[in-house]
Amino acid sequence: MKVEEIRKDFPIFQQQVNGHPLVYLDNAATTQRPRQVVEAVMRFYQDANANVHRSVHTMSYRATELYEGARKKIASFINASSWREIVWVRGATEGLNLLAYSLGLYHLREGDEIVLTVMEHHSNMVPWQRIAQLKNLRIVYAGVTPEGRLDIEDLKAKISSRTRLISVIHASNVLGVVNPVGEIAQLARDAGAIFIVDAAQSAPHMPIDVEAMGCDFLVASGHKMLGPTGIGFLYGRRERLEAMEPFQSGGDMIEHVTLEGATWNELPWKFEAGTPNIAGAIGLGAAVDYINNVGLTDMLEHEKELRRYAVERIRELGGVDIYTPDGDDVLGIVSFNIHGIHPHDVAGYLDQCGIEVRSGHHCTQPLMECLRIENAVRASFYLYNTKEEVDRLVEALARVKKLFRV
Ligand code: C6P
Numbered sequence: 556m557k558v559e560e561i562r563k564d565f566p567i568f569q570q571q572v573n574g575h576p577l578v579y580l581d582n583a584a585t586t587q588r589p590r591q592v593v594e595a596v597m598r599f600y601q602d603a604n605a606n607v608h609r610s611v612h613t614m615s616y617r618a619t620e621l622y623e624g625a626r627k628k629i630a631s632f633i634n635a636s637s638w639r640e641i642v643w644v645r646g647a648t649e650g651l652n653l654l655a656y657s658l659g660l661y662h663l664r665e666g667d668e669i670v671l672t673v674m675e676h677h678s679n680m681v682p683w684q685r686i687a688q689l690k691n692l693r694i695v696y697a698g699v700t701p702e703g704r705l706d707i708e709d710l711k712a713k714i715s716s717r718t719r720l721i722s723v724i725h726a727s728n729v730l731g732v733v734n735p736v737g738e739i740a741q742l743a744r745d746a747g748a749i750f751i752v753d754a755a756q757s758a759p760h761m762p763i764d765v766e767a768m769g770c771d772f773l774v775a776s777g778h779k780m781l782g783p784t785g786i787g788f789l790y791g792r793r794e795r796l797e798a799m800e801p802f803q804s805g806g807d808m809i810e811h812v813t814l815e816g817a818t819w820n821e822l823p824w825k826f827e828a829g830t831p832n833i834a835g836a837i838g839l840g841a842a843v844d845y846i847n848n849v850g851l852t853d854m855l856e857h858e859k860e861l862r863r864y865a866v867e868r869i870r871e872l873g874g875v876d877i878y879t880p881d882g883d884d885v886l887g888i889v890s891f892n893i894h895g896i897h898p899h900d901v902a903g904y905l906d907q908c909g910i911e912v913r914s915g916h917h918c919t920q921p922l923m924e925c926l927r928i929e930n931a932v933r934a935s936f937y938l939y940n941t942k943e944e945v946d947r948l949v950e951a952l953a954r955v956k957k958l959f960r961v
Contacts, residue, residue: 556853562939564589564845575909578944583728583756583888583935584913585778588842592781595841596834607833608807608824622833625840626823629788632843633773634764637793639822643836646787647755648678650774651722653789653802653826654751658720659686661800662749667719670748672697672705672734673925674727677918679753683722693717699925703730703880707738714742720749725757725773729917729933731862731879731888733757740769749795755779755787759937760858760886762851771795777835782842786835789826796822803828854938858887861936861945865889868949874961878926887936890917893952895961898930904955910948 562568565587570577579587599621605614607622623638630638644650663669669683673696687694697710705723714721721743726733736752743750752773754763759780765773772795776787791799801808801819805828810818819825846854862879866889869875874894879885893901902914913933916923923929934948 556849556857556938558857558939558941561849564591565939566590568939572909572911573907578908578910578947580934580936580940580944580948581911581913582937582940583779583917583933585784586759586781586937587939588781588783588838589845591845592783592838592841596783596838599834599837606830618833621837621840622831625836625843628840628843632763632847633758633790634766635790636766640790640793640796642789642791642796642823642826643831644774644787644789645785645832646776646778647676647753647774648776650772650787650789651678651751651753652682654722654772654774655682655686657799657802657826658749659683659690659692662798663690663692663719665691666693666717668693668695668715668717670695670697670710670713670718670721672699672710672723674699674705674730674919674922675722675724676728676753676755677920678755679722679724679751680921696921699730699922703878703926704732704884705734707735710739711742714746714748716746718746718748720751721746722751723753725752725754726760726886727919727922728756728888729878729890729919729922729931731885731890732882733761733884733886736768736770743771744769756886756888759846760851761855765790777839777842780839780842781845782839783832783835786832786839788839793822796826799826801825801828805829807831849938855886857938858936858940859883859885861940861942862887862889864942865934865936865945865948868945869952872949872952872956874956876928878928878931887940888933889935890931890933892928892931893956893959893961896955896959898932900959901932901952901955904958905948905951908947908951908954910944910951912948 603617605618607619695713758775773790778784808828898914
């Protein structure tokens with residue numbers, strides 16, 4: 556991959572932070588945007604701005620074409636069988652809330668069980684907990700193995716005749732491990748359960764094929780894959796979406812309204828109430844074009860190589876706990892702690908060196924509890940990162956160890 560060429564598309568890397576060239580290693584939180592994405596959003600506002608679906612004028616047709624065109628790009632990006640299976644949402648969080656409420660309120664009954672894992676992001680835990688309270692459902696959690704992988708045997712043991720739904724993180728935002736979703740899809744089918752995949756951390760980094768995976772639903776966030784904030788997508792198998800009630804209600808999601816009630820629009824608009832994030836969807840379409848041009852397979856190899864290199868060099872420092880397991884099933888994420896230094900102090904020092912990483916619980920407090928920690932430092936890589944940047948990270952870590960005398 557021509558990383559130096561790629562970096563030229565990202566104006567943000569031309570700046571200095573705290574007197575140093577910016578090293579951006581917080582890509583699991585949000586990625587940077589190439590100028591192609593920024594320009595697509597700008598072009599929409601400058602040349603084609605209007606509301607979608609509502610008006611018969613030329614500008615509205617133009618906006619609608621761009622907006623719906625972006626949806627088709629997402630459908631092909633994840634190999635959905637139809638663009639009608641792609642619902643625009645604000646991000647993975649809204650996608651999971653949509654599912655928790657639309658499925659939970661109408662399709663789950665008292666005593667039904669939901670299987671999650673302890674490595675879920677809070678977004679795939681808290682909405683289910685709230686629905687479980689409302690509807691008297693039971694949530695059971697599959698654990699992680701000591702080396703930091705999903706305990707698949709435990710997951711199998713947690714599936715029972717009462718299991719109605721299984722929802723699983725595809726790639727952990729802390730451990731970087733990719734879960735065997737194909738195998739879990741088969742377990743869900745055997746149990747007659749709905750299967751949901753949280754692809755917030757996988758869709759930006761590895762090819763996704765929802766047909767081959769066999770999931771019923773999948774969610775992802777645009778801002779973690781070079782796209783704008785406030786836009787993401789929910790994939791849903793057509794017959795599942797057809798059978799579901801809407802989440803939010805208002806304009807555009809209806810077919811006909813009387814004073815007594817309403818009927819619903821066709822898919823996918825049944826789930827898109829109100830004026831959507833038109834510019835965001837168009838920007839995400841441009842982001843997908845950019846990723847396709849570079850090639851996800853090459854990106855994945857590059858990011859895994861950076862992770863391998865970073866783990867090796869961080870390990871050499873000594874006095875470090877690394878939570879990310881080794882293996883080819885691990886994406887470009889390294890989570891660690893330096894003995895005797897609080898992760899926020901590490902991240903604060905790195906920031907002084909122009910190096911941006913995340914520290915904290917990463918919205919995975921139950922996973923942190925399993926790891927017997929409260930917080931960790933996390934470096935997460937993307938296509939524009941380099942080995943030289945990893946070197947700068949490791950050199951700064953060595954300095955912070957000296958500074959704290961550990
Ligand atoms: N993780 C991180 O730093 P939103 O905020 O809706 O775009 O994505 C939520 C979400 C859902 N699932 C997973 C696996 C995630 O990693 C995230 C977001 C960020 O790890 C922010 S907490």
